[in-house]
Amino acid sequence: MILFDFEYEPARSLPEASALLSRLGEGARAMGGGTDLLPKMRIAITRPTAIVGLSGIEPEPPSVTAEGGLRIDGLTTLAALARAPLVTTNLPMLAESARVVGSDQVREMGTLAGNLCQDTRCLELNQKHDYQFKAKCFKRGGECCYPFPNNRPGRCWSVYMSDIAPALIALNAEIETVHAAGGRRLAVAEMFSGQGIDPISLEPAELISAVITPPLPANFGWGYHKSSRRGGFEYAIAVIAVTLTLDASRQACTDARIVIGAIREKPVRVHEAERVLVGQTIDDALFAETVNAAVGEARPLRHHGFSRSYLIDNLRIYLRRVLIRAVERARGHASTT
Amino acid sequence: MLEARSAQAQSPAAVRSRIIELTVNGERHEILVKPRNTIVEVLREKIGLMGTKHGCEQGACGVCTVLLDGRAVLGCLTLAVECDGKSVRTVEGLAQGGQLSPIQQAFLDQGAVQCGYCTAGMLMSATALLERNPKPSIAEIKKALEGNICRCTGYNAIVAAIQQASGQGVEPVMR
Structure with a gap:
């Protein structure tokens, strides 16, 4: 049971979702499948004031780009990604990396963009105990890193667990984002800040609309x-x-x-x-x-x-x-x- | 993590409840829900279908598995507001006219139920698997059930039950 209330706003398109996120302010979070966000809300690591639901937006099926690579909608579920014939034949590595994520249920719910934007994890952080609210770690806004007590103040060594991001970086893939100030295209490797506290360097109201892979060379x-x-x-x-x-x-x-x-x-x-x-x-x-x-x-x-x-x-x-x-x-x- | 430090949750009075339309096992319901209510809470507390269980509430155990528009999803990580206009199947919807579904009968025949807490989720995952793949191999069965944890049976009886239900030459052992 989630122990606090929040607003829920369904979005019909990504630009609308981005506008809603801007309007609702810094307490708002976008939610695709919810398999990363809701467990964090259960243990109150994250307390959004509003959720912008993306589940009503129908993803486009994967397609071949003009260059000969693939374009995959960010809201494609991992199950659909692992099963899509275009992906299993053209990019079996990506299908394999989607197939090993979570369980059947998680893959049916979770999206490609959500997998890339998942938060970092740590054995100490992702638990709910009274002491974690009293003596918070850096990531919860506290003053000590318990797994690494000698860590520099503010330095969080939680680990980014996506199974798909390494495959996409190896494939030299790019993401396309939607933002009120105009979207952009950047390499998957560039969307990470390298900081455990805030691992994803996208803007708060910036959403991944698609992942684009380049064509594969011979041999x-x-x-x-x-x-x-x-x-x-x-x-x-x-x-x-x-x-x-x-x-x-x-x-x-x-x-x-x-x-x-x-x-x-x-x-x-x-x-x-x-x-x-x-x-x-x-x-x-x-x-x-x-x-x-x-x-x-x-x-x-x-x-x-x-x-x-x-x-x-x-x-x-x-x-x-x-x-x-x-x-x-x-x-x-x-x-x- | 900025929001963890700066944002406080709004007071409950400020949050609007919504009416959602939900078809549960073929029956249409209109239910008043808050955004924070999950589909398991709604099924158990508002509709009174107690077959779907609360488990870890972290998406790690699979006991809350239900079929949402035919896809096996985790009820504890699905907000009820997101199910507006959708169709949900729960374990109560498997038996038809007092007759157990083949997969339910196979679970009994193989002794695949011990304490029974995981069974509702197992049955829904197995149903989703058999609808997608009527003759799954043992490896495919294990892959499809990886999100459902059972602490009693050791899983072999459950795998055998799915083989029996899919007509793969496994005979009942509990008759």
Whole structure:
């Protein structure tokens, strides 16, 4: 039961929703599926004065852009995203990343834009205990970070848990936003502030209308892995998303994007590791070198009970497997779905 | 998190209630709800259908699963105001004319009910699965039930019940 009252305003279009958010002021929040916002309201981490409901807006089906990529409506539910034939055939990596989010029910409710705009999480923060109202952490407006007591004042190390954002960054996707002052188009990687307190750097009344992916080059391969304790209906231990392109002989890597999610305040792109990989002939030693560079650069926060050394071991094992899988796909050895 | 610090909730008197129109198991209702009421609260407290249970209220356990326009959703994370004009199916709507639905009968036949608290949600998730995929594999059944937690049965009997209901050669064990 939600223990406080709020206004509810249904929106019929995104521009109308953005205008409503501006009019209702800073206490207003937009709600797509509600699977991130309502649990936070239950434990009173967030107390909106008004909710602008987006569930009445019908999303457009995914379509192919003029450039040959895909355009996916932000309000597409994750279930629809995972099932859409255009997505499963053209961007199986995105369909896979949507399929591993939450449960069937969460995927039927949650939207793509909502998944990207989800708040960061922390084992201490996302609980309801009396002491959390008395002795608040930084994110609740208090004076100490309990999981990291030596943290700099105001610095929150909660973790951004989206399973889809790393895949979209690896695919070099962009988002299109709607805002009263005019929408904009920006890379998915640029929508994050890197701050645990306020992880999404969009304006308060700015809403994601669509995600646009570029066309895929020839000899393109991808790999994706979400680690979790039970293998279903969980937030990730770590998410690894890799895309790479091989040269015509399919022996050397010409381009790579390696993104690790659910380990810090935003998805981490490991540029150093990408530089190790690009321009080299693929072999086992190169994989090992890439993995070493990536774990050195990723600096995972210990989160949700996992120690840093455990997370590094996890990354070592799965990043290598994901790289191998991506190369197999680029060489056409494995089925692309 | 700015709103956590600065914004206080409005007083209840300032918040308007709304009348929503809801079709529950084929029956039309007009109900007065506040924006904060979830669909489970409305089903249990305003309509009196106690089959759908309150569980974790965080979307983590699945006992409140209902079918909203045919899609399995979490009743605890669905605001009733968002269901205006929609159709809801609950566990009470599965049996027709005093006859249990095949999936309900299969749950009994396989001993897939112990304390019974998760059962309503399990049945609704299973119903949504079978409507989408009439012959699911074991892996597909497990994937479809990942959002429903059961602390008694160990799940095997539930998976067997869905196989039985979908006519995949699993015989009743409780007769």
